[in-house]
Amino acid sequence: MIIGLPKEVKDGENRVGLTPGAVKALTRRSHRVLVEAGAGEGSFLTDEEYRAAGADIVPHAADAWAAELVVKVKEPLPSEYQYLRPGQILFTYLHLAANRELTQALLDSGITAIAYETVQTEDGKLPLLMPMSEVAGRMATQVGATYLEKHNGGRGILLGGVPGVAPASVVILGGGTVGTNAAKVALGMGAQVTVLDIHHERLQYLDDVFHGRLQTRASNEYNIEQAVFTADLVIGAVLIPGGRAPWLVTRKMLAHMRKGAVIVDVAVDQGGCIETSRPTTHSNPTFVVDDIVHYCVANMPGAVPRTSTFALVNQTMSYTLNLANQGLDAVRTSQALLHGLNTHRGHLTHKAVAETFGLPYTDPLQSLQT
Structure with a gap:
């Protein structure tokens, strides 16, 4: 051939x-x-x-x-x-x-x-989505940490904090391959991490594999609101195989988030799990809605x-x-x-x-x- x-x-x-x-x-x-x-x-x-x-x-x-x-x-x-x-x-x-x-x-x-x-x-x-999900998940935390810096529009927060100063709050929507890898890097950088997922068995797995070092929550409207309202970094890691990602964070919810918080929507190549998401590029990766920085590059692994x-x-x-x-x-x-x-x-x-x-x-x- x-x-x-x-x-x-x-x-x-x-x-x-x-x-x-x-x-x-x-x-x-x-x-x-x-x-x-x-x-x-x-x-x-x-x-x-x-x-x-x-x-x-x-x-x-x-x-x-x-x-x-x-x-x-x-x-x-x-x-x-x-x-x-x-x-x-x-x-x-x-x-x-x-x-x-x-x-x-x-x-x-x-x-x-x-x-x-x-x-x-x-x-x-x-099997063919997994390797890029691993890359994108790990990158999501790195990218989020970068855009939390004040000169990039963020809240001016160091992801892991320092002794005497609290670390950043990182909320990950979805506990699959992307979410797990994002959590791995975020925990390694010293952040406070919360993962939300609709599958209880997945939350049990994450709790076991990370030895209780992260918080797990059932993914529902109330818990999502409570988590993202106090988050410094929100990572969208939702996957519906072959289908469009559902909106878990609405436009109305942005008004209650911390000003200068960062959203990294890895799900944007499937439509995004944030209502205000739209695809961006490596040459122009971010935009701001209601004082919230959005990073929505649809081919994140292309940067590495x-x-x-x-x-x-x-x-x-x-x-x-x-x-x-x-x-x-x-x-x-x-x-x-x-x-x-x-x-x-x-x-x-x-x-x-x-x-x-x-x-x-x-x-x-x-x-x-x-």
Whole structure:
């Protein structure tokens, strides 16, 4: 099979969908890999390294997109819609529930689109979302600590405090992979941490694994209000697999929060769990609403691209190999990839996305048989 690796075009996105090691694994199996010139530069991976791994370096994005299987990191932007076509497989993060325009573009093109974030194993795990959730969670605390500094618009608070002065109050909405990693860093920096989640078993786990060093609360309207009203840093870490994140913090609630508090909404790529959130970029990452600093960068791991690229490809590589070796048969025979299928030949094959937009849903296995 011919595999294409285009350079990412999203603002501040320096990750790349394949490492030279991954390219070598593909070319050893007689696949041809077309790498757009400079695709790996943001992660300090050179064209020479890709060429040595057996790739063909092509000069233009269109050349890489001409492949049968295109492997990326982030969703196609409008400038890339022209490359989408029937019979092509796209393997990347999509987050369609937050992007009606892209959803329609994929449907109109007839492309087979498989989303990293909805690939799901039989035990319910999301193996291709997990590595970036780990990165984003750890980054969320670091970013929050930075924007709490006065010159960045924050309350002028040191996250861990100092002897005789209280540390910052960090509230994390969601105790999954993002929330757990955010809590790990926040506790390590000496903050006072509260995690809210709807699953009691998850709260039990967090209480055990952190040996009672953080506070846990059931996620409901009353507890959320009580927590965020006294928070210095709020981290949105809610995940509805494939679906739009619910608003847990409303516009009205901002008026009761501490002035200069910081919100880091990691859920923004799924629409955000804060009503006032809107996607921002690495070049313009924050905005202020009611004296509350909002950081809503939708591709946070792109700021640490080398770490993120290797962490991501470590997980995606086995699935990429299966797709290269078997094509659509890999989707038919893999329950995980079947969960990942979002569009195929004009059919919308992910129920949560269909429900979000009120569009017709087609069972993924049924779509593959048509």
